[in-house]
Structures are given as C-alpha cells and as structure tokens.
Amino acid sequence: MHARERVVVQPEALDALIGALRRRGYTVVGPTLRDGAIVYEELESGDELPVGWTDRQEAGTYRLERRADEARFGYAVGPHSWKRFLFPPRIRLWQARRNGDGAIDIAEEPPDERPLAFVGVRACDLHAIAIQDRVLLGGRFVDRDYASRREGTFVVAVNCFEPGGTCFCVSMGTGPRAESGFDIALTEILDGEHRLLAETGSELGAEVLAELPTRPAVERDVDAAEEAVAGAAARMGRTMEAGDLRDLLADNLEHPRWDDVADRCLTCGNCVLVCPTCFCSTVEDHTDLTGDLAERWRTWDTCFSVDHSYIHGGSVRPDNRSRYRQWMTHKLGTWHDQFGTSGCVGCGRCITWCPVGIDITEEVAAIRGGGEREHAPA
Amino acid sequence: MAVGSVSMRRLDEVLQEVPFFAGMTEAQLGLIAGCGSNAIFDAGEVLVREGDAADTFYVVRHGTVAIDLHSPTRGSLTVETIGPGEIVGWSWLFPPHRWHFDVRALSPVRATAFDGACLRGKCEDDPVLGYDLMKRFAQVFIDRLQSTRLRLLDVYGDGA
C-alpha cells in the first residue's frame, strides 16, 4: 500500500512533467484549447495547456472566457472525456480472409500497447473510468481492446477549484476531490503564490514526481489546497438527490414527465457522446470489392437511435419518450441492477451539451416532486 | 375520462334507444341504469390497458373504439373496431376480471359505462334479468367469433 507524499511544484513544472512522461514512452493526453472548447488531446509540452482560461457552462451553453490569472486548470470539463482514448469511437476488431478452399482465416486486431498518460483527470472522470472498467473488464468477458489501453495508464488527477455551472459531483459522491485511482493528484493554488500541491498516489507517481523540481509541502500549502477544493464543493452548479434513484425510477416508468421531456428531446444523442460512462457500441461488417477480405469494426452507438432496439418486425422503443426514458433510467437507475453502481458521475456534460438544455437533475426533481401516475379511466 | 352530467333525459330513457337492450322492460332498464354513468373520451384516449382490472363494460353511443393488442416491435395492433350501439368488454363477467386487450378511442367517443360489480350483483339477485343479459352477451360473442373465424380463413387470399 503506497504511502502518500505531498510536495509543491511550480506551474512551469507541468511542462517538465509532460516531458518526463514522454521520455518514459507515454503518449500524454491532456486539456488544450481548440475550436472554442477545452478538449483532451495529445500534448507535447506544457505550453499547450489552456493557461488562464475558464468555462461558463449552463444548460445548452458552453463558452470560454479569459481569467485574470494564469491558472492551468481553472475550468471544469469539456465535451471530451477520457473514454475517447480508452474506448475509441472506431476500432477494427478483426479481419477475415476467405482463402482458396472456402475456409475463413480470422485475425484479431493486435492490442494497442502504447502506454497512455492522462494529465488533468477530474474526480468525476476518475469515477467514470472506474465505472467503465466495471462494465468492460468486470464481467465474465473482458474487452481486450479496452484492457490493453487501460493497462498501465498513468493518471495525473486534478482536484477542482473552479466547478462548472452544471456540475453536481458532490450530489453523486464523486468529487471534487480525487480519492483514489491516480498516480499523482494536483491541486492548483492561486491564493498567494501560484503553485500546485502534488500528492503521490503510487510508487510510479512518486518516481515521476521525483524527476521534477519540487519542495516539500507545508501546512499553509495543504490548508490552501483544502480550502480551494472545499470552495469548489460549495459552488456546485446543480444538486441531485441521488440516494434512491434506482427505486424511484423503477416505480415511475409511466410518469407524465416522460411525455414532457419527449416533446423537447431531439434524440440527437449529444448527451451520449459527451457522457464519460456511456458505453453502447455497435459493429459494422465491411468487405472489399473482391469479396475475399472482410473486416469488423466496433463503433460508438447510442440508445437514442431507432435502430438500437430493432428486432425483426420493428423497434421496441419507437418514440422519443421511450428512448429518453431508456437513457435516463439506465444511467441513474438500472445501471445499479446491471453493474452495481450508478452510471452518473455528476459531471454535467449532458446538461451543457444538450442543444435544447434538458437537465437531468431537473428531470429527476420533476419525477420526484409528486405528479400523478397516469391512470387509465376506470 | 370525463363524466358528463346526465343529460336532460334520464339514463334509463336513453338506454331504451340502445339496440343492445331492445325489448327489455322499463323496470329492467331502470335496474341496469342504476349501474351506469356517462363517459366521454377524446380521440386517441386510452380507455383500458391489457391487464387492468376489468369491472366495467361500455356501450358506445357515438364514435368508434379500437380493440388492440400490443406487440413490442409492431406497437398497437388493432384486432377489431367497435362502433355506436355496440358493446365493449366482457372480462367483467368472469373472474379474474382483467381486461385481455387494450381499448383506445379512435374518434371522440360518448359511451355509457356500466359498473360490473354493481351489475353482477343485480343479476345474482334477479336471475331473470341475469339470464336476459347473458343471452344478449352470448349473441355478441357468437357474432364476434363468427366474424373472427371468417377473417381467419383469409377469404381474400387465394380464392377461397
């Protein structure tokens, strides 16, 4: 069991951190500014971090704004989550070749063994990664591709001091402090000297940190960090009463609120794309023109498509109402039955990125807050 | 469902004009009317879901209802439609008193709704009334069964 140590690093040392990880052969992925959003991409240096930027998030709204300081992590989460690297949108599963005597040779895609290092993982996203681990690694069958990408991923977590307008990690018990699942956890302090408190979470994390210029953490560093995180916890953009959602939703599958949200939902699937735990996928079979070479690709899918529930005859969920209900009751309710946890980490992305501003916390409150169950006339 | 105020005429007078009850005595109609009330449905309104407790039957006075069965992949499949003067619902007659089908208004519908428990009670107390009603229902069953059998033959198919 690793004994955690705390040191203090200067913001400039983040460049050294990225360099240290790259020298060890990691592909470093972290936040950077592109197309008006803070997204996760491969980083080559600390210069690529969104220095002095923050985000303004509300239902259906995401805007970047300049900060008055040079904070490296002064924003919440954007449209990307780490699933795009652990569970990529498109991968080839295998190739098949028809040989001369009619037989088929099938070659599985070799695993991607490039080690990944994630820099800037928020507590909510740490939980999201753990949730996807459970789905794709924790059952009888292990997703080979996910396992190979996940293995040995180096995680630099960041404790939020600037929550987003749609965040509700406190309600979901997933943040803003990173508790485990990281090699290094950083808390940026802007009070007084601009510095970062770095906590080691593993031997490897300690080794990497040792390559950077650090000084030991003292009480005022630790206190300032605690205060920053506590401040974030106190400024959540949303709350959601989440303790009984499995039963609440199971008991309200015919609640009139589903008709209400069905009128607003476009079934565009943005929420699925940005959600860090959504894992639905589908497969595509392709052949080349000769017909002798076939491939199967796995791609992201969404329960909002009509096709998702198609069986011979038609789709079981033919309308917006049933598809929105599926997404929300799965995320908050039946995920517990299927995988033993909630599927929601309170990151707020689905609220921010919904083009019509549907707010999952508001939908829960509406279902909870009375309203009659639909009765057929007697 | 909206329970309309009883129109200027009493329900038993209204029932005199319903073919299903043709030939019943005033006294019998009075007994039956005591279990009845007016019911109004909008087009598209679902009156009944399969599996619901069945303690009502309806006599449609205006409009049309569909008798449906739900399939997960095809949605609501209509097996029959019922129009003015016709009755909807026989599950109230026998235990376990559960509707076997969905019932949905295809148009605005005005109907008379009869409380099954009330009517069963009156039939138990007055076997003459009970036998009379049972004969009327039996005729409806026979007609519907006959029509269903003819439909099963698919006579439009390959020249039956």
Add this chain to the structure above:
Amino acid sequence: MATAPEYVPAPGAMAPAPYVVRERVQETADTWTLTLEPLDGESAAVAPGQFVMVYVFGVGEVPISVSGALDRPAPLMLTVRSVGAVTQRLCASELGAVLGVRGPFGVGWPIAAAGRADVVVLAGGIGLAPLRPVLLHVLERRAEYGELVLLYGSRTPGDLLFRAELELWRGAASVDVTVDAADLAWQGKVGVVPQLVAGADFDAASASAFVCGPEIMLRFGIQALLDRGLAAARIFVSLERNMRCGVGHCGHCQLGPTLICRDGPVYDYETAAPWLRVRAL
C-alpha cells in the same frame, strides 16, 4: 432463480471461429436447420437455451438459439428462419460453406430443477427451436422426470417444425399440436396454443413450464398456465431483444434492469413479468 449449467466460450469471444456446414435440412418454406462443425478443434458443449452469434462472411452476424444443445460436445445445430439479409444468406448456405461462430452465450433452461415433477413445454412457431433441447434432455433422462407435455402451435401446418420428431416424441411424451389456420390435408387441431393448456395432463402444483414464442403468444400462454395454477416462479421464458456483442458490453440487449445476453435469455416469469408489462421498455 434456478441456474442452468453454462459453457463459457474461449477468451477473445469477439472474434468468430470458423465452422463448416455439414448438414442442411429444410424444415418449412422459410426455415432451415443447419448442422455445423468447427474447422479446427472440438465442438463446444452447449447448454439447452444458450445461443451463438453466427457470422456470414462479409454480410453480418445474428444471434441464433442452438436447437441441438445437449450439455456435451456435439455438432452445432441451428434452426434458422429467413427474415433478413443475414438469415437469408445463412439459410442459403451450401454444404461445406464456412460460417463464423462466437459463443455459446447466455443462461439456459434450468431443466434439472424440474426433476421428478412434470415438465410442460409451450412453444409457438420458431420458438420450438430453443425448446427442442429441453425435450431431448428430458427424453434422454426419462425416468428422472414426471409427465412430459409438449403444447405446440404454428400459423399453418406448413410452418410446423421437426414434424418427424413430433411423431417420434409421442411415445414418451404427450404431444399436442395446433395451427391457427388449417390446410386441406390437416386433420389435427385448429386453434391457438394457449387453448391447449386447460386440457393438458400435468400436475400444476409441481410442474415446471418452459415457454418460447412470439411475445403476444407468450403473454396469453403464460396466463393460461397461471390460470391452471402453475407458480410464476416455475414458468421459464426465453426473451429476445436486439443483440450485437453477446458478451454484455454493447448495451443493446437491455430490458430494464437486465442484459439478456448475460443474465438471460432464460428467465423465470416471476422475475420477468414486470419488465414485460411496461410498453416500449
């Protein structure tokens, strides 16, 4: 919930193994039974009620229940109805054609739990295919079970599956067959499967029922069993939803709180009833 033995496929359950078509029998106008053997290695053991994902080169993959599952290694028997692009090509596969197979997957029929008591099999249409292994299992161990009752129906006589076996099974089982609509040659019953339940000879207090067919038939058939006094916990049903991966990762086969490929496709009715009651779940 009673559990059935499960056979776990090899790791790498996402890549099909090549299987060769060894036999091909046309059952009805649109249904064929194919018997497959692996190109390399031994046949897998499949528990009654399990399914495999069958791949047609370059076309696609579909879940098919194994109609010959015997709890021991045996050639893979699949009864396939031609309803779409993949199944059409499957049904047209010649002897010697190579297909891809992943699996077996899923939790099968808990037949042994019914031991010593009567076994009722209620099948509608192609639903008899996943239930055939139940009949074979009981027939192979006849003394271990009570009455074996098969209640089976299809649309027309031409749609009845396994007609020769239906006659063979009459010796050791009570076989009651009905069709929705007769043809000129049909001398048997005309009616719906649920109607066969009331007059069937089994002890409702102790019997177990295994049911498979179109969902509307399931609802009315199960209601008829419940009306006979069979407990919902002893009625087992095989459910179906859209299936892509078969291994519990793709999210398609969800029905409320369950993943059909992982927790099913067989469930007891007491567990499944609430899910089947919700429209468009």
